[in-house]
Amino acid sequence: MSFSSRFEKEKAVNVQVLLRCRPFSDDELRSNTPQVVTCNDYQKEVAVSQTIAGKQFDRVFTFDKVFGPSAKQKELYDQAITPIVNEVLEGFNCTIFAYGQTGTGKTYTMEGECKRAKNGPKGQLPTDAGVIPRAIKQIFDTLESQHTEYSVKVTFLELYNEEITDLLAPEEFSKFALEDKQKKQLPLMEDGKGGVLVRGLEEEIVTSADEIFSLLERGSSKRRTAETLLNKQSRDSKLTRLLRDSLGGRTKTCIIATVSPSVHCLEETLSTLDYAHRAKNIKNRPEVNQKMMKSTLIKDLYGEIERLKAEVYATREKVGVYIPSERYFKEEAERKAMADQIEQMGALLEGNQKQIEELLAKYDSELQRSADLSRKLESTERNLNHTSKLLATAKEDLQQVHYQLKANDFIIAEQRKAENALAHQACVLRGELEKSVQDNASLFSKIAKEDQLNAANRILVDKFQADMGEKISNLCSLVGVSMKEQNTHLESVEKICKSSLDFHDKAIIELKQKVSASRLTYSSHLEGIQNTIRLHKASSNANLEELSSATSTNSCSLEILLTVGGAQANLIFNELQGTLSNHRGEIANFARELRERFDSSLDHSKEMSNFVFKILDDLREESRKLQSHSLRFQEVQSRSIADFRKAYEERSRSEKDKLIAQITALISSYTHQQKELVDSRLDGLRDASFENKAFLEKHTSSVISVTSDAKRKWEEFSTLAQQDSKDGSSFSCAKHCRLEAILQQCVNTVDTASEQWKKVHASVSEMSTKHVKEMEALVRNAMETNEQHDAEVDTARLLAEDDVKMKSADVIELFDDLLQNEREAMSGVVEAIAGHSTCLKQLNEDHASLASDVNSCARTTFQQNYVVYQPSGETPLRSEADVPSKGMIESLRTMPMDALLEEFRENNPYESSKEPKPSLIPRSPLIQLN
Numbered sequence: 001m002s003f004s005s006r007f008e009k010e011k012a013v014n015v016q017v018l019l020r021c022r023p024f025s026d027d028e029l030r031s032n033t034p035q036v037v038t039c040n041d042y043q044k045e046v047a048v049s050q051t052i053a054g055k056q057f058d059r060v061f062t063f064d065k066v067f068g069p070s071a072k073q074k075e076l077y078d079q080a081i082t083p084i085v086n087e088v089l090e091g092f093n094c095t096i097f098a099y100g101q102t103g104t105g106k107t108y109t110m111e112g113e114c115k116r117a118k119n120g121p122k123g124q125l126p127t128d129a130g131v132i133p134r135a136i137k138q139i140f141d142t143l144e145s146q147h148t149e150y151s152v153k154v155t156f157l158e159l160y161n162e163e164i165t166d167l168l169a170p171e172e173f174s175k176f177a178l179e180d181k182q183k184k185q186l187p188l189m190e191d192g193k194g195g196v197l198v199r200g201l202e203e204e205i206v207t208s209a210d211e212i213f214s215l216l217e218r219g220s221s222k223r224r225t226a227e228t229l230l231n232k233q234s235r236d237s238k239l240t241r242l243l244r245d246s247l248g249g250r251t252k253t254c255i256i257a258t259v260s261p262s263v264h265c266l267e268e269t270l271s272t273l274d275y276a277h278r279a280k281n282i283k284n285r286p287e288v289n290q291k292m293m294k295s296t297l298i299k300d301l302y303g304e305i306e307r308l309k310a311e312v313y314a315t316r317e318k319v320g321v322y323i324p325s326e327r328y329f330k331e332e333a334e335r336k337a338m339a340d341q342i343e344q345m346g347a348l349l350e351g352n353q354k355q356i357e358e359l360l361a362k363y364d365s366e367l368q369r370s371a372d373l374s375r376k377l378e379s380t381e382r383n384l385n386h387t388s389k390l391l392a393t394a395k396e397d398l399q400q401v402h403y404q405l406k407a408n409d410f411i412i413a414e415q416r417k418a419e420n421a422l423a424h425q426a427c428v429l430r431g432e433l434e435k436s437v438q439d440n441a442s443l444f445s446k447i448a449k450e451d452q453l454n455a456a457n458r459i460l461v462d463k464f465q466a467d468m469g470e471k472i473s474n475l476c477s478l479v480g481v482s483m484k485e486q487n488t489h490l491e492s493v494e495k496i497c498k499s500s501l502d503f504h505d506k507a508i509i510e511l512k513q514k515v516s517a518s519r520l521t522y523s524s525h526l527e528g529i530q531n532t533i534r535l536h537k538a539s540s541n542a543n544l545e546e547l548s549s550a551t552s553t554n555s556c557s558l559e560i561l562l563t564v565g566g567a568q569a570n571l572i573f574n575e576l577q578g579t580l581s582n583h584r585g586e587i588a589n590f591a592r593e594l595r596e597r598f599d600s601s602l603d604h605s606k607e608m609s610n611f612v613f614k615i616l617d618d619l620r621e622e623s624r625k626l627q628s629h630s631l632r633f634q635e636v637q638s639r640s641i642a643d644f645r646k647a648y649e650e651r652s653r654s655e656k657d658k659l660i661a662q663i664t665a666l667i668s669s670y671t672h673q674q675k676e677l678v679d680s681r682l683d684g685l686r687d688a689s690f691e692n693k694a695f696l697e698k699h700t701s702s703v704i705s706v707t708s709d710a711k712r713k714w715e716e717f718s719t720l721a722q723q724d725s726k727d728g729s730s731f732s733c734a735k736h737c738r739l740e741a742i743l744q745q746c747v748n749t750v751d752t753a754s755e756q757w758k759k760v761h762a763s764v765s766e767m768s769t770k771h772v773k774e775m776e777a778l779v780r781n782a783m784e785t786n787e788q789h790d791a792e793v794d795t796a797r798l799l800a801e802d803d804v805k806m807k808s809a810d811v812i813e814l815f816d817d818l819l820q821n822e823r824e825a826m827s828g829v830v831e832a833i834a835g836h837s838t839c840l841k842q843l844n845e846d847h848a849s850l851a852s853d854v855n856s857c858a859r860t861t862f863q864q865n866y867v868v869y870q871p872s873g874e875t876p877l878r879s880e881a882d883v884p885s886k887g888m889i890e891s892l893r894t895m896p897m898d899a900l901l902e903e904f905r906e907n908n909p910y911e912s913s914k915e916p917k918p919s920l921i922p923r924s925p926l927i928q929l930n
């Protein structure tokens with residue numbers, strides 16, 4: 001880049017302001033929201049229609065570029081953003097931000113509907129992609145095509161509620177930040193070069209557009225979206241600081257102001273447009289950044305690593321201050337500076353606010369003034385219109401006057417011509433006279449005298465002519481004007497009369513037509529009504545007949561039903577009675593049986609108890625037998641044991657004796673063992689028998705106690721059962737009696753019900769017969785009423801028809817009268833006009849006679865004043881002079897005024913649309929005037 005071009009680039013440049021108006025949303029289209037914003041992309045103008053005090057005003061704003069509702073994302077990017085991104089690649093710091101009311105398309109413009117180039121061939125962005133994805137793509141496309149070294153870093157922050165959040169911070173930090181926002185807010189710092197930076201903001205190095213898209217997606221997911229009612233004054237202080245370099249600093253800035261076309265956003269739209277328009281005046285002095293070499297970058301990164309290491313060390317040590325003291329002091333100083341700056345800015349803000357208030361007051365007064373001016377303008381316009389009309393009339397008048405003047409000029413010219421001719425003739429005469437003077441010197445004095453006389457006469461004639469001409473022209477113009485006015489008036493009267501007559505004629509014809517048409521309609525209506533009534537009558541008759549037949553059918557069927565029902569009811573009653581008597585018998589049997597059963601059960605229980613007692617006795621006997629048996633068994637057992645021992649001992653003794661010799665030594669031990677075994681077995685047997693005996697004794701005693709218990713219980717039970725059965729029997733007897741009483745009651749009720757039913761049957765049939773009769777009477781009445789009604793309707797119709805006929809005849813008569821009256825009036829008017837016209841004629845004639853009077857008067861005057869030369873008798877002999885004849889002189893007289901005017905009008909037609917049309921009423925022009 002050459003030095004001069006760089007210089008050019010680095011000089012002060014205005015902030016570029018674009019205006020984008022979004023299209024109507026579907027909802028707005030559906031509700032037909034009025035449009036107040038109109039964009040002229042070509043002329044870079046935006047017009048806002050405002051209605052103040054019922055008047056519509058258009059405010060027009062001009063911007064660097066204007067994009068109307070139909071502008072596409074690509075259009076906006078190609079026309080406005082591409083050059084800015086190119087400048088970024090040249091080394092300038094550039095800022096692009098959107099500004100506008102909520103819902104006007106900031107996000108749509110900056111991000112678009114989808115940020116990533118997910119679809120589309122060859123990595124193309126979708127058509128709805130906004131400025132950010134397009135700029136990223138352009139940057140990488142350019143860098144990649146240059147095949148040079150490059151490094152791209154991304155930061156992503158959110159300024160929300162005056163808090164700066166790093167959207168690219170690692171998860172744990174951001175979590176921590178959310179929990180402990182007050183401590184972890186990212187501070188804004190002066191960068192020492194007049195700019196502002198966010199300290200501690202995460203910087204991600206990226207190598208492709210896709211990486212940025214991923215980072216944007218990651219960051220966007222952390223954005224807070226809930227709405228908040230922020231104190232705006234307090235978007236905006238950090239944002240103002242963040243944008244300090246962009247608005248009045250070293251950055252190239254482009255503001256995209258977004259507005260809605262809707263009338264509902266008018267106020268915000270105007271405020272956005274005002275702000276954006278003011279922002280156009282902000283000047284920046286962009287500077288090109290130094291290109292960073294890789295080595296410098298690495299050096300910077302090492303510095304950054306050292307700084308971070310120091311921070312980590314300080315954090316790990318936790319010695320009270322968690323940042324290096326050097327940085328702490330530096331930050332303290334910065335904080336102080338910031339506080340000062342905030343104070344200053346507060347003061348500045350106050351000043352600005354005051355200024356804004358003043359401007360608003362001014363704006364209001366300007367609005368008031370403009371409303372006043374518009375009111376004035378309106379009245380002036382009205383005056384102008386009126387004046388224009390007057391001017392047109394005056395022009396028309398002027399034209400007429402000009403025309404009249406021309407006519408006058410023409411007449412005067414004609415008169416001059418005649419005068420000239422006369423003068424010529426006078427010259428000729430004078431020549432002749434002079435000749436005569438030469439010829440007749442003696443006549444000189446006479447001629448002189450005659451000349452004197454002629455001159456005096458001439459003066460008299462001229463004077464008279466002039467006076468007369470003036471008077472006549474005055475009179476002419478006066479009469480002409482009056483004639484014109486009267487003619488116009490008469491014409492208009494005639495026109496009005498005619499038109500009113502025509503109108504009345506038409507109206508009467510129409511009325512006649514209408515009356516006859518309405519009569520026809522009325523008759524057809526009446527016919528229709530009659531037909532309807534007839535139909536109604538027929539249908540009501542049919543209905544009534546149906547009703548009566550249905551009623552009689554109903555009554556028949558009711559009768560049948562009642563008969564059948566009665567028979568069935570009787571049957572049922574009989575059955576019921578039979579059933580009841582059966583029931584009664586059965587209940588009696590049942591009671592008897594019950595009693596018998598009770599008795600038998602009582603016997604049975606007695607038997608049972610006897611049987612149980614017997615069993616118990618048997619049991620007791622058995623147990624006694626068992627006891628004796630066990631004793632006997634014991635005895636037998638002990639006897640058998642003793643026998644066994646005795647026999648065994650005897651047998652052993654004999655065998656011992658026999659074998660003692662043989663097996664003394666061997667068997668002695670065996671025998672001993674056997675003996676021990678038998679003894680032990682016998683002891684066991686004895687123990688078992690004793691145990692058995694004890695068990696049996698115990699068992700017997702328990703059986704005895706159980707049986708005695710059972711006997712006692714059984715006796716108690718049998719006593720109770722006997723008592724119960726006795727109670728049950730008496731209860732059942734009582735119940736039986738009660739049941740019988742109830743049954744008897746039931747039988748009585750059934751008999752009564754049967755009686756009642758019969759009565760009801762009789763009354764129902766009586767009632768239905770009565771009802772049928774009543775219905776028939778009713779139907780008859782209805783039919784009669786219908787007929788009567790029909791007859792009444794007929795009469796009414798006839799009456800109405802007569803009435804209508806009469807009334808319409810009246811109306812027609814009235815109209816005829818009216819017409820007649822109007823005709824008479826019109827003929828009166830026409831007569832009046834004719835009279836008027838006659839009067840005018842009379843006036844004309846009078847005028848002519850007046851003129852002739854004037855003429856005769858003039859003649860008299862001439863006769864009295866005109867001195868005629870008297871011959872003296874000394875005159876030389878008369879010689880024939882070559883003088884013009886009287887006829888010739890007569891022929892030199894000017895034509896009559898009317899003829900002259902006629903001729904003038906023929907040659908110079910008056911070109912005016914307002915020229916009056918010839919009247920139909922005979923009028924008398926000023927024929928006689930001259």
Ligand SMILES: Nc1ncnc2c1ncn2[C@@H]1O[C@H](COP(=O)(O)OP(=O)(O)OP(=O)(O)O)[C@@H](O)[C@H]1O
Nearest residue numbers: 021022023069100101102103104105106107108109
């Ligand atoms: N130029 C446009 N063409 C088509 N649709 C648009 C345009 N501008 C805005 N929209 C639509 O209008 C709606 C609101 O736009 P968007 O969300 O971008 O407004 P916003 O100014 O960012 O609002 P907020 O300040 O509330 O975030 C969206 O549905 C968006 O698609």
